[in-house]
Amino acid sequence: MSILLSEEQQAIATESTRVLEARVDLSRLLALVETTGEWDKRFWDTAVEQGWTAIGIPEAHGGIGLGLIELGLVAQACGAATAGAPFLTSGHGAVAALLGSDDAESRSLWLPRLADGSVTAAVAFAEGQQPLPASPTTIVCAGKLSGAKDGIPAGLAADLVLVWAFAGSEPCLGLVEGAHVVRTPIASFDNARLHADLAFAEVPIRVLATGDRAHALAHDVLARMAVVSAFEQVGGAEALMRTARDFALTRKAFGQPIGAFQSVKHRIAELYGLVEIARANCIHAASREGQPDFVEAAASARISATEAYDTAARDCIQIHGGIGVTWESGLHLHMRRARSLAIEQGNMLYWEDLLAERLTGFAA
Amino acid sequence: MSDLEAYRGRAIGWLDSVAASFGRAARLGLTEGDDLSLGRCYMAAKYEAGFAGINWPVEFGGQGLSPLHKVAFDTEEMRYGMPTGYFSISVGMPVPVLIRFGEDREWVQERVTRALRGEEIWCQLFSEPAAGSDLAGLRTRAVPDGNGWSLTGQKLWTSWAQYCDYGVIVARTDPAVAKHKGLTYFWVDMKAPGVEVRPIKLAGGDSHVNEVFFDEVKLTDAQRMSPVGGGFAVAMATLMIERYVATDSGGFGPHLDLFIDLAREIEVGGKAALEDGRVRSAIARNYAMRSGLEAITRRAMLMMEAGMEPGPEGSLNKLFSVRSRQKLSELAIDLQGNAGFAFDPHASVKEDWTTSWLNAPTGRIAGGADEMLLNTIAEKILGLPQDHRPDKGVPFNQIPA
Numbered sequence: 230m231s232i233l234l235s236e237e238q239q240a241i242a243t244e245s246t247r248v249l250e251a252r253v254d255l256s257r258l259l260a261l262v263e264t265t266g267e268w269d270k271r272f273w274d275t276a277v278e279q280g281w282t283a284i285g286i287p288e289a290h291g292g293i294g295l296g297l298i299e300l301g302l303v304a305q306a307c308g309a310a311t312a313g314a315p316f317l318t319s320g321h322g323a324v325a326a327l328l329g330s331d332d333a334e335s336r337s338l339w340l341p342r343l344a345d346g347s348v349t350a351a352v353a354f355a356e357g358q359q360p361l362p363a364s365p366t367t368i369v370c371a372g373k374l375s376g377a378k379d380g381i382p383a384g385l386a387a388d389l390v391l392v393w394a395f396a397g398s399e400p401c402l403g404l405v406e407g408a409h410v411v412r413t414p415i416a417s418f419d420n421a422r423l424h425a426d427l428a429f430a431e432v433p434i435r436v437l438a439t440g441d442r443a444h445a446l447a448h449d450v451l452a453r454m455a456v457v458s459a460f461e462q463v464g465g466a467e468a469l470m471r472t473a474r475d476f477a478l479t480r481k482a483f484g485q486p487i488g489a490f491q492s493v494k495h496r497i498a499e500l501y502g503l504v505e506i507a508r509a510n511c512i513h514a515a516s517r518e519g520q521p522d523f524v525e526a527a528a529s530a531r532i533s534a535t536e537a538y539d540t541a542a543r544d545c546i547q548i549h550g551g552i553g554v555t556w557e558s559g560l561h562l563h564m565r566r567a568r569s570l571a572i573e574q575g576n577m578l579y580w581e582d583l584l585a586e587r588l589t590g591f592a593a
Numbered sequence: 594m595s596d597l598e599a600y601r602g603r604a605i606g607w608l609d610s611v612a613a614s615f616g617r618a619a620r621l622g623l624t625e626g627d628d629l630s631l632g633r634c635y636m637a638a639k640y641e642a643g644f645a646g647i648n649w650p651v652e653f654g655g656q657g658l659s660p661l662h663k664v665a666f667d668t669e670e671m672r673y674g675m676p677t678g679y680f681s682i683s684v685g686m687p688v689p690v691l692i693r694f695g696e697d698r699e700w701v702q703e704r705v706t707r708a709l710r711g712e713e714i715w716c717q718l719f720s721e722p723a724a725g726s727d728l729a730g731l732r733t734r735a736v737p738d739g740n741g742w743s744l745t746g747q748k749l750w751t752s753w754a755q756y757c758d759y760g761v762i763v764a765r766t767d768p769a770v771a772k773h774k775g776l777t778y779f780w781v782d783m784k785a786p787g788v789e790v791r792p793i794k795l796a797g798g799d800s801h802v803n804e805v806f807f808d809e810v811k812l813t814d815a816q817r818m819s820p821v822g823g824g825f826a827v828a829m830a831t832l833m834i835e836r837y838v839a840t841d842s843g844g845f846g847p848h849l850d851l852f853i854d855l856a857r858e859i860e861v862g863g864k865a866a867l868e869d870g871r872v873r874s875a876i877a878r879n880y881a882m883r884s885g886l887e888a889i890t891r892r893a894m895l896m897m898e899a900g901m902e903p904g905p906e907g908s909l910n911k912l913f914s915v916r917s918r919q920k921l922s923e924l925a926i927d928l929q930g931n932a933g934f935a936f937d938p939h940a941s942v943k944e945d946w947t948t949s950w951l952n953a954p955t956g957r958i959a960g961g962a963d964e965m966l967l968n969t970i971a972e973k974i975l976g977l978p979q980d981h982r983p984d985k986g987v988p989f990n991q992i993p994a
Contacts, residue, residue, distance in 0.1 A: 232888060233895050474975050489978035491964070494971035501970055502913055505906040506885030513888035529881040578870075584880060585873035589853050591865060593873065
């Protein structure tokens, strides 16, 4: 894939941005922050209606057969609007796992339903502070899964859970139906992400891959989701950079727009740089899907996008002064989302270590 | 394979064939004079091989190819450490400006060929003690003198002036109008009576920049390259002429691989430095930053190949890469503990972390200070207001000193 966007890809970016700008409602998003267990159902309806759930799924399975770049461009529009049900990214994770497995039956069963949005998925890899533990304590024995996964985004409501577990002496990747999962909601700083602790008590699991195959597939799924999240982070960071710019042009102090002061204008120019570096890394990573250097590219996208979004959240609020810290300004929605996205799909420490390992041969 | 990639392949083939004669190893231990002589031979060889003036018109000794071909060649050439530094300003800006604005075409043609072959070197006499980022504040003056002009003043930070045959210069011809309206652009013979060049020793120990004094130096009116009072526009055109240059995401310092090689030999607190989280974080962040800058460059090249105008994000390279080089160089020295005190003043900025660190500040000032780059991004790309300029529209001779 080229790192130059085609006309079709640019149209996806423009159209998803237009749809979300027309439908996003700040007051609804603010209300969601204070409610545990609720998510933006109107956004989800939009995602389904626009076919965003079907993007990465082959046409033979009811999807539209596009790739990581198109997923990324939609995620970028979602990020700009702090829109998004958490399923959008994790659904793509489940799709990637199904497509990477040999389980044709599960593919036929789930892909069409993931494509039409009638089924949602969560990805439960993390345990404790480890995004993808080498030795998961969640155990598969005689086709049943036992254990717990804490703090799983989308975990509270997903119909399917993709689980990273241990089966005997080797890792495995499998699907558990939501009905078998005991979920405990977490009151979090970004409630709309539906974070939950999941418990499995000898519940049925459909194993998709085991051993080295499962290991490679889980890493690939996480890297793909990380690229989608990185696009979402870029969308958020860019929106904040533009918001800061617009505010600096209109807000006056000491007889001139505050954007005429270098302390302000340079801060915004620095954000522009962080956003463009992260965006370039995201597009590059999407173009390296399936290549040997995909993990390095995904890590670079993730690291630079996390830095861009966190910095943009800090600086945009700072540039707004007092109004920036109010509830109604909504800037804290981005600040919250910047941090929740930074943790989902592996935190900065994880990606730095993984990238350093690929570059130096030394594991952390 | 695209035409461009085939061209790149031919460039690598030729560079490989001359690397032993002119490359990094051949230059080791040479005096500056001998290195310059070697550089002149390299430029002549490059000219004969058809890799000089790649994107210049054929009638001026160029190859008539696109800027992309030039960037492709320069990017490859950079890897060999060839002795091109003495000529890079010369063929980078003054000579292309001469092609564009020089009146006597026959004379211009001869100068261009000689410059491409490394026989003559041109410098760019812009900055002054009181005019750096604020170029239009310059004070060197040219006053009418018979049919020509008389030039008096001082220029500063002029690269390689001590070896130059000619220079292009901006001087004030009318102090009674607003500062950027009273300037005129000339070329000047650096061997003319009244020109004095004094090298300036820089913090890293070398002296490639100079102060240049002009004491009633005679210029004919044929040396004028702009309308009287129209020099600022030509100066801006000079700075814009190399819009597409080979970039280095390492900020023209050592590559990240060399940092990893260094860290591989070092222990921190009894364990390998490469296992230390601080070192790993620095490696990962540096890689991610470079990877983004390189993707921006690749995208710009692809856009140009497709006949599109690349985005403005290409301007980020210098701003981000040099700061990052400073930090990585500091960490590289830090990692070595007391062994890090040792310093070889002749080491290369591309290979030695201490030399890289000592010379890096220049990279954040020359060719547009960080602050000016940030202003440009803020104003030209983001549409933020210009800085308050108390001297705006004020006649130059009424601006308080």
